[in-house]
Amino acid sequence: MLATRDSLAPLRAQFTAPAGYLAACTAGLPTAGTRDAVAAEYSRRPDVDEYCRAVEATRAHFASLVGVATDRVAIGSQTSVQVSLIAASLPDGAEVLVPEHEFSSLVLPFVHAGRGVHVRPVPLADLAAEVTTATSLVAFSLVQSASGAVADADAICAAAARVGARTLCDATQAVGWMPVTAARFDALVCHAYKWLCAPRGVAFLTLSEDFARGLRPAHAGWYAGDDPWASCYGGDAPLAGCARRFDVSPAWQAFVGAEPALRAFAETDMTAVHAYVTALAASFRARLALPAPERASAIVTWPDAGGTDLARLSAAGITASGRNGSARVAFHVFNDLADVERAAAALGR
CATH class of the missing domain: 3.40.640.10 (Type I PLP-dependent aspartate aminotransferase-like (Major domain))
Structure with a gap:
């Protein structure tokens, strides 16, 4: 994963990720380029x-x-x-x-x-x-x-x-x-x-x-x-x-x-992104003893009909989501193994 992470350094540098943001499947974090472009747009007349x-x-x-x-x-x-x-x-x-x-x-x-x-x-x-x-x-x-x-x-x-x-x-x-x-x-x-x-x-x-x-x-x-x-x-x-x-x-x-x-x-190699984020997701599944999916995914879900696990994640300052009776987390380039550890610990795993 280290070599893959190094190849993603330019893209990862675009993000100042709050610890525990595991919700790219809900809404992505803005890049530095986006923030700069939008700020500049509203500081001048329309063009x-x-x-x-x-x-x-x-x-x-x-x-x-x-x-x-x-x-x-x-x-x-x-x-x-x-x-x-x-x-x-x-x-x-x-x-x-x-x-x-x-x-x-x-x-x-x-x-x-x-x-x-x-x-x-x-x-x-x-x-x-x-x-x-x-x-x-x-x-x-x-x-x-x-x-x-x-x-x-x-x-x-x-x-x-x-x-x-x-x-x-x-x-x-x-x-x-x-x-x-x-x-x-x-x-x-x-x-x-x-x-x-x-x-x-x-x-x-x-x-x-x-x-x-x-x-x-x-x-x-x-x-x-x-x-x-x-x-x-x-x-x-x-x-x-x-x-x-x-x-x-x-x-x-x-x-x-x-x-x-x-x-x-x-400008980023999507094969490298795929390898990085699915490795993070696999690490999290292993911590929760969840079965591996047939095809690797950056999104991890597990049954949580009452929302108990989602509440635990939220109480620990982790942004996740609940969909269709399951808890849901997503791992993107701005996440790392510390986010895996933080989420697993919040769930007592």
Whole structure:
């Protein structure tokens, strides 16, 4: 772990982490670059040109992180809005296969799509096996918010390909601590305020060219135009010929803060981040005698229906969370073995 930690020194230097912050899966800590950029932004007059540069730089950083061309990335502010774009383009009566206990932002747009669209939840472990010729779309989080379980993306994508179903991956709980290749999926969504430590209000949608051709730009506004500044008035402006046609108007100041954070992550080897954070999580599981997951995860959960363990962590000054009847902690680059020890000791382990 030491060699990995040394290779992460530039990224780790971006954080002044309070001891015991184990909640990157809820909200990431701001980087030094983000704090400086936001402070500078509010000390001067608005600069729209600078806002646009920050948006495009942030888009490019995300594209680099997930291994796609920049023109395959649309920007937004919420994943649920981006998912609803896909829900609106499904054929009438489509079946959407999802994991049980999936995060609601990935499910509710399909539940309320109308037109006979049917959502079928199944256990995550059975997701690939449950894909049938009736399935139009498989929508799943690469890392489950409630449990930290990492989906078998290879099996899911292979099963979908066999029957011609599309895949939508929510990578909000993955990008920032593990390598992610967006091109594996027809569509990928990600909000950057968790593991990418950006301000809330910065989200991304990547689309394959083939899938994008069948989507209707239902949220099109001036920023979706081929030339946004020539698309501010009227209804005859041509839309962008790439994924930018699915852009929504950006939350400018949020992108100003996001740009240095995403740049720091894009300049870091995600394989090294993955090795470091999953080693911390494994150490914590060992202290609590929890079984190892099938696929290594930076999120650790265990049953805590009454919230007793979460209360113990909070009393010890540790920031954690409770989800779906379990206690939940997350290990990120700003954590270390002292955080493992502190949390385990708070639980009497």
